[in-house]
Amino acid sequence: NAGVTQTPKFQVLKTGQSMTLQCAQDMNHEYMSWYRQDPGMGLRLIHYSVGAGITDQGEVPNGYNVSRSTTEDFPLRLLSAAPSQTSVYFCASRSTSGHYNEQFFGPGTRLTVL
Amino acid sequence: GQNIDQPTEMTATEGAIVQINCTYQTSGFNGLFWYQQHAGEAPTFLSYNVLDGLEEKGRFSSFLSRSKGYSYLLLKELQMKDSASYLCAVRSRNSGNTPLVFGKGTRLSVIA
Numbered sequence: 001n002a003g004v005t006q007t008p009k010f011q012v013l014k015t016g017q018s019m020t021l022q023c024a025q026d027m028n029h030e031y032m033s034w035y036r037q038d039p040g041m042g043l044r045l046i047h048y049s050v051g052a053g054i055t056d057q058g059e060v061p062n063g064y065n066v067s068r069s070t071t072e073d074f075p076l077r078l079l080s081a082a083p084s085q086t087s088v089y090f091c092a093s094r095s096t097s098g099h100y101n102e103q104f105f106g107p108g109t110r111l112t113v114l
Numbered sequence: 115g116q117n118i119d120q121p122t123e124m125t126a127t128e129g130a131i132v133q134i135n136c137t138y139q140t141s142g143f144n145g146l147f148w149y150q151q152h153a154g155e156a157p158t159f160l161s162y163n164v165l166d167g168l169e170e171k172g173r174f175s176s177f178l179s180r181s182k183g184y185s186y187l188l189l190k191e192l193q194m195k196d197s198a199s200y201l202c203a204v205r206s207r208n209s210g211n212t213p214l215v216f217g218k219g220t221r222l223s224v225i226a
Contacts, residue, residue: 107155
């Protein structure tokens with residue numbers, strides 16, 4: 001299993017540009033989520049999904065869109081990048097069945113917005 | 115609202131024992147997780163507590179007191195490779211669909 005994969009690993013954008021961060025998992029997990037991590041702020045939830053066709057907002061959703069058309073993929077779209085979106089983005093997935101659900105993280109995408 | 119507090123930084127000596135505390139106030143509780151994150155890498159799972167008491171896994175142990183809203187991660191026989199950030203996360207409801215809420219993390223430096 002590849003686990004959770006993210007592309008690209010690094011990206012530099014100019015203010016106003018749009019782009020999509022890709023996330024895929026091969027563990028058949030129903031639950032997927034996106035976090036951003038900034039120095040001194042910890043991991044903050046952007047959006048999450050509990051299955052194909054279902055998404056919901058997290059703590060910091062503004063400026064980001066998501067969709068979940070398949071179980072495997074959960075892309076994060078930046079519609080018009082701003083310097084405040086410079087961050088490290090982590091995608092995560094886990095199963096929703098059972099009580100103990102270890103959450104697996106992808107390697108991250110390091111985004112700089114100039 | 116939800117609030118999870120951890121110390122920002124800690125330093126400990128190789129071979130020693132260190133305890134990293136986490137306090138939480140959430141609208142419900144259904145499990146507390148500890149993750150380890152080395153610089154430049156993704157978080158990786160360390161432990162899970164849902165009932166009061168101590169869970170031991172090798173050199174790492176995690177304790178939970180639900181009545182006090184308190185957990186700690188205990189690292190024994192510290193090694194240089196234990197230098198990392200340690201993240202406390204809480205699941206507030208009894209549902210596999212509930213997001214994890216993370217604290218800001220504790221950066222641990224292990225010195226010789």
